[in-house]
Amino acid sequence: MSREPDVARSVTDAGTALERAADWVVLGGDRRAVAGCLAVGVAGVVWALVAAGALAVGPESSVASLFGSGLTSGVVTLLTIALSINQLVLSRVFGSVDVLAKRLDGSRELRETVESIAGVPSSPNDPAAFLSLIATTLTDRARGLAATADGADWDPPEELANALRDLAAYGESLDENLDANDGMTTVLGAILGTEYARNMTAVRHLRNEYAASAPEGVSAEFEAIEELLESVAISRQFYKTIAIQRDLATLSRQLIYSGMTALVAVIAVTLVYRTGSTTLPAATLPVVVSAGIGAIVAPLALFVAYILRAATVARQTVSVGPFVPSENGD
Template sequence: MTTETRTERSVQEGDTIRDRIVTWILLEGNRPIVAAGIVTAFVATIAVLISVDILAVGPDSFAATIFGSGLTSGVFTIVTIALSINQLILSWVFGTPDTLTARLDGSRSLRHKVEELANRPSSPTDPAAFLSLIATTLSDRAADILTVSDSPGWQAPDELTAAMEDLVAYGRNIDDSLGENAPLSDTLGVVLGPEYALNMATVHRLRNDYSSTLPGDARVDLRAIEELLESIAVSRQFFKTMVLQQDFAALSRQLVYSGLLALVCVISLTLIYRMNTVTIPLSTLPIVISLGIGIIISPLALFAAYILRAATVARKTISVGPFIPPQNR
């Protein structure tokens, strides 16, 4: 088996409208809006099925039994889910003083490393600006090696020159992809692909192959480039933790709100049914039932919307460093 290394010039982006839509649904889109889309599709489907008499919701149907038993117990299950999510969040937030100090030291160490490599007295606190600093420093370091290669007395190998040109483009592409004051999920989405790992593996091999022939400044820059790519890997994992914590906290709160509303709705829909009759005009019953079911499934839609993003982030950040699952290449 041969080992192939290559450099990437840009981060992964959707090439087609379908890819962009899928990315928006799975990762970048506002979660309540995605959930609202799920609810709308469900309500429309139920309304169509009722209108063509595939689903029966009249006084002599089993709708009252479904609302009074199955859906009510399902809504109460939302409370259990919300409690479990809260416990998960608390397990992340709480810790011993030693654990919390270790987390703080780790984040400060990352910031100090990037500040040293960028020759800056401090680094931004905004995640997008911090990642932009890493990207621009990466481009500058790679450009410095290209400048050295153009000077007399040393001829850079073609392979090294091509790799540095790709890294200059890669850093600039990351910087261009970052929006000002962008949501944290959008910042994370820029570096979800395997490009940093491919570039890290290539830079490591180039250092091993050409370290003895590189001028001193180029050797320092190449080592800095590898450390900057490592910083992208660490930042990616840190941003992932922050995104999941924010999402699960928001999900827990929204499940409580929507669950209470769904409980009121399911009780109300159960009580409009009486023996062989209903308390509202029969002509409005299909609309009321369709909208009511939409409210009832809203907690499940919210849960699905947030879990889709969590699963997508977890799948794409399953490894740290230059190990890339075949399906992600």
């Protein structure tokens, strides 16, 4: 007898407050809010150090040279990074007629597969609604297969009955984590885990184990369930591609906006300092310099926030099928 299949009953969800906070930073949170927190945090640290006397911002300090040379070149570098990101996004968007036609055919084939199994004339265009259709169909198919097995002249093993209940619970859990018109990142967050892969392996195990002794039609139902789980895997990768491309496109635009603001801040703070004096009272310099640092750090904070989410999504979705890397591996 083969080992008992490991069936996931629910999608991965952040449990503790610390896990939810970490999830907000690396994935779920608005990237502008995360970047804003980083920029404000850096500005606050600078202000605290100035107030404590650890940093000097007076007329005789090196603030003018710092803002006038080093930080200016850093801002310009970020603007060139924005141009490079734009070129990367455009390289993925453009394509020949043949390439675009193949992409369209692949999307249509996925939708037709799900529509056929679900028994609906068409599938939703909204990503959350489409994934919800897969989840509810998976639940109905698993429950229907369990009912078929119970009603036939066949006593299904407890292992099979439990696995089918867990598959139905997985579909319910996936559907509960989806709401109509959810953003692409929110939808992707519901399927970032590897539960689908574990269930694909479990369904294949059960089909191969009991197909010979099961009533007619059970094997076909298992194939339908396996195709639904494969549709989750394909949708997962497709949504990842869309989410990362949209994030990169948004990042390049926001880097331009914040980069120009940072450049103005660099010029303004530099012009405040004159040889041996400043144009503003000394008491206001800590606030001015801290605010200037915050404005200059903002483009870098945006870059960190968006790349952090892209790297997290890419790491979690590196595998397409049932081969799942260790979560703790390098």
